Amino acid sequence: MSSARRVAITGIGLVTPAGLDVASTWARLKSAQSCAGPISLFDASGFSTRIAAEVPNSQDLPEIDDRKLMKYASRAHRFAIAAADQAIADAGIRPTTADADRWACSVGAGMMTVAHEEIAMVQAGAARDGEFNPTQLIDVPVAKDVMAFSRSLSTAGAALLLRRFGIRGYASTVHTACASGGQAVGTAMRLIRRGLADRVLTGGFDSMISPVGLSGFCLLSAVSPDNDNPQRASRPFDATRNGFVLGEGAGFLVLEDWQTAVNRGARIYAELAGDGNSLSSYRITDSHPSGDGPIQAMRRAIQDAGATIADFNYLNAHGTSTPMNDRSECAAVNAVFGDGKSNVAVSSTKSVMGHLIAAAGAVEAAVCALAIHEGTMPPNANLQQLDPDCDVNIIRDAPLVRPIHMALSNSLGFGGSNSCLAFRHPELTNEIMAAGY
Amino acid sequence: MKSWQQGTDMTSDFTNHAANHTANKIVITGTGAICGAGQSPAEMVARLVKGETAVAHIQNWDASSSPCQVAAEVVDYNGGKLLGDRKLLKLVRRSDVFGIYAGEQAIAQAGLNAWRAALPESEALNYADQTGCYVGSGGGAFEVNYDYFPLMAETGGSLSEFGRELPNMVNPMWLLRSLPNNVLCHVSIRNQLKGVNGCITHHTTSGLLAVIEGAWAIREKQADRVISIAHDAPIEPQTVLYLHQVGLLASDALLPFDAQHNGCVLGEGAGAFVLESEASAQERGAVLLGEYLGGGDAVEGESLFDVRADGDGEIRAIKLALKDAGLTPSDIGMIVAHGNGTPGSDESEAVALVNIFGESMPPVTSSKWAIGHLFGASGMVDMTFGLECARQKIVPGIANFTQLAPGCKGLNVSSENREPTSNIVMILARGFAGTNAAVILRANP
Numbered sequence: 001m002s003s004a005r006r007v008a009i010t011g012i013g014l015v016t017p018a019g020l021d022v023a024s025t026w027a028r029l030k031s032a033q034s035c036a037g038p039i040s041l042f043d044a045s046g047f048s049t050r051i052a053a054e055v056p057n058s059q060d061l062p063e064i065d066d067r068k069l070m071k072y073a074s075r076a077h078r079f080a081i082a083a084a085d086q087a088i089a090d091a092g093i094r095p096t097t098a099d100a101d102r103w104a105c106s107v108g109a110g111m112m113t114v115a116h117e118e119i120a121m122v123q124a125g126a127a128r129d130g131e132f133n134p135t136q137l138i139d140v141p142v143a144k145d146v147m148a149f150s151r152s153l154s155t156a157g158a159a160l161l162l163r164r165f166g167i168r169g170y171a172s173t174v175h176t177a178c179a180s181g182g183q184a185v186g187t188a189m190r191l192i193r194r195g196l197a198d199r200v201l202t203g204g205f206d207s208m209i210s211p212v213g214l215s216g217f218c219l220l221s222a223v224s225p226d227n228d229n230p231q232r233a234s235r236p237f238d239a240t241r242n243g244f245v246l247g248e249g250a251g252f253l254v255l256e257d258w259q260t261a262v263n264r265g266a267r268i269y270a271e272l273a274g275d276g277n278s279l280s281s282y283r284i285t286d287s288h289p290s291g292d293g294p295i296q297a298m299r300r301a302i303q304d305a306g307a308t309i310a311d312f313n314y315l316n317a318h319g320t321s322t323p324m325n326d327r328s329e330c331a332a333v334n335a336v337f338g339d340g341k342s343n344v345a346v347s348s349t350k351s352v353m354g355h356l357i358a359a360a361g362a363v364e365a366a367v368c369a370l371a372i373h374e375g376t377m378p379p380n381a382n383l384q385q386l387d388p389d390c391d392v393n394i395i396r397d398a399p400l401v402r403p404i405h406m407a408l409s410n411s412l413g414f415g416g417s418n419s420c421l422a423f424r425h426p427e428l429t430n431e432i433m434a435a436g437y
Numbered sequence: 438m439k440s441w442q443q444g445t446d447m448t449s450d451f452t453n454h455a456a457n458h459t460a461n462k463i464v465i466t467g468t469g470a471i472c473g474a475g476q477s478p479a480e481m482v483a484r485l486v487k488g489e490t491a492v493a494h495i496q497n498w499d500a501s502s503s504p505c506q507v508a509a510e511v512v513d514y515n516g517g518k519l520l521g522d523r524k525l526l527k528l529v530r531r532s533d534v535f536g537i538y539a540g541e542q543a544i545a546q547a548g549l550n551a552w553r554a555a556l557p558e559s560e561a562l563n564y565a566d567q568t569g570c571y572v573g574s575g576g577g578a579f580e581v582n583y584d585y586f587p588l589m590a591e592t593g594g595s596l597s598e599f600g601r602e603l604p605n606m607v608n609p610m611w612l613l614r615s616l617p618n619n620v621l622c623h624v625s626i627r628n629q630l631k632g633v634n635g636c637i638t639h640h641t642t643s644g645l646l647a648v649i650e651g652a653w654a655i656r657e658k659q660a661d662r663v664i665s666i667a668h669d670a671p672i673e674p675q676t677v678l679y680l681h682q683v684g685l686l687a688s689d690a691l692l693p694f695d696a697q698h699n700g701c702v703l704g705e706g707a708g709a710f711v712l713e714s715e716a717s718a719q720e721r722g723a724v725l726l727g728e729y730l731g732g733g734d735a736v737e738g739e740s741l742f743d744v745r746a747d748g749d750g751e752i753r754a755i756k757l758a759l760k761d762a763g764l765t766p767s768d769i770g771m772i773v774a775h776g777n778g779t780p781g782s783d784e785s786e787a788v789a790l791v792n793i794f795g796e797s798m799p800p801v802t803s804s805k806w807a808i809g810h811l812f813g814a815s816g817m818v819d820m821t822f823g824l825e826c827a828r829q830k831i832v833p834g835i836a837n838f839t840q841l842a843p844g845c846k847g848l849n850v851s852s853e854n855r856e857p858t859s860n861i862v863m864i865l866a867r868g869f870a871g872t873n874a875a876v877i878l879r880a881n882p
Contacts, residue, residue: 046600072741100738101753109638111617119582122675123589130590132583134674135502149679150741152579154617154638159870162738168750171736171872172646173639175574175617183635187650194653211596212585215603216612277633279570281625284528284613296566296631414613415622417634
């Protein structure tokens, strides 16, 4: 027996633009049909970008049997609770009084915590001419609404989940922009390895499809302005790509100590085998054209998993469809895999569901686990004209049905935080463990 | 396989934990702080030892109609001067300025940049890869959104006009200035850090978690050294109003554990540590200010705001920290308690400390009466404060303390300065969502 604790993924929950649950999301990702369309959540007609990938028919999410709790939940929190409910049900286990202090929770939370309408109400009441006057705030109802305050806290999502499931161990909320979800899941894995928890509910949630949220990206010209052809807008690695498509949603996983999961006969999707994490320390929005930063994250994940590059045959790329990211990420893939790069099939599922920002890394970790479980790699949609600077082995248009030994998932954030997670097929893990490692 | 990792035997709990990682000491070679009471840990301790509070009438905005008009502000704030870089000021916010300032202070004290500059290029690259950064960030402030007020006023509720006028009226760098992970980004760029990292936005426990995560990264040999920072600037009109509404704010003074305690007062600032493996510090010939011995974190999983009256989460966090450090309660020489001045938190904290320490409780103090509650930064500033106090062998009294609250019976607090009973200090932080964390440090003279 190995002395190191290994980590099993035993539950998955997804609420994404591609579907309100795992089955619908997974089917849509395999179909290579983009979820982008005109923004319906607000009047975006004046914005330079008027398209996004919204969670469709979110009113059809199952009703949460805790009405009081839901008053404290924002749109992103509702996605988080729905996805976490799915993951817990899927794992078939939940915290009990006896073991709740051995359950932990690690989440990546979005940065936009105040709803646009609430910002507008404060403006209308205390900044009528645009200049904020604190003395008028006392007369603005929303500025005294305790529920609005609760929703605005960076811990609000974690607080709702902790209470809903009665988790009593280690708890953390992280935000490293687009790397948030990956770093939250990596932290969760380490909590189990460190012996600080036996099971962790981990994931990410975000919704920035609001006037202020979209504004931030429009001002930076980070989002694709292809308003007339939303289906084609997210085209990672294509020579004509011109920005990402903003998505929203949540992805949650139940992670368990391997042996505990095996002992209870749990269905194990994959081993979460490695976590690599680095800083680009280059520029706030870019990573180095050479791939410096992502290179270290990928190498660390591979090493942390006790693997070599030859073990990997799938990479779920960060692949945002911005000119800068895709070029730099492909340079990193080339540097890490070298001559072996043709053995690693690559896709960015952002081509279908857009960029879920703080949720992206967690959702894409779930995608890797599903891919391993089913032996199917989801395709990269919309690649017509490969950018010569993105010369990697991209899965075009249709899923690639092939057993996956090991997979990697990249999440590279504004601010220079890079996360890479490594996943292993459970049968391979069993073989390695049987061999005494 | 790595020796610190626990076996798969679930019954062993944490027992083999401490013994395994005492072989790899984690030392503290730099520390930095800024808050209402000063711009370094030493300044802060000097002010508190003299019994001086930084809580005063709010100057930064017109608080005349606010239900709470006092706070511990950083007075004479000059962002450009604190950063030593006026251009950077356009890319960051007040809270970030504090974080970058405290981080740079700790890095300078540790002598990291001088050391890196003297390395041959290949070693300098390896040094960068082996140097990590973990930041606790306040995140989620309201004022970041106020940048949109002129645009909203101009376009009068028409979102299509809002979209059209956007590029003309809002700073194109708005999103970047608003990132909760700005301090992590800029400290890493300025100091060429390329290692493991995290940005924790978990309210009051963020700072302790930034140190706990950083220490684990060193234990696991993911990094040879880590900069841990936490920063926050919560003294905003809207935050003050909400906290008053929730019933957490005092009207004029924060009185930890006192019979008259009736709420919290806000503060602002940042704290930072440079944590290193003993081998890294020895190689550099660094001065060892102290040592990280262990940490623990536990939530209660019940309420969105309140903590349990029986101290449950804090008791478990302290027990986890003691186990992680391989210590017993009698080893602890002083405690920097959370002590936020709200009856619910103070009384449950007293219950927790009596539960762990009983009648042989070491001297307990709290800094919040003088520097306010810094939310995301409070635990980190308290760690720099606790370390400096223990190095100077002094437990600053809670100067405005007069009579112990009946619900805090058995708590060893005083208005007088005292001596710690050993060089080991425990720091506690608690926050919304029933979060509790504890960190234990050893101070070198």
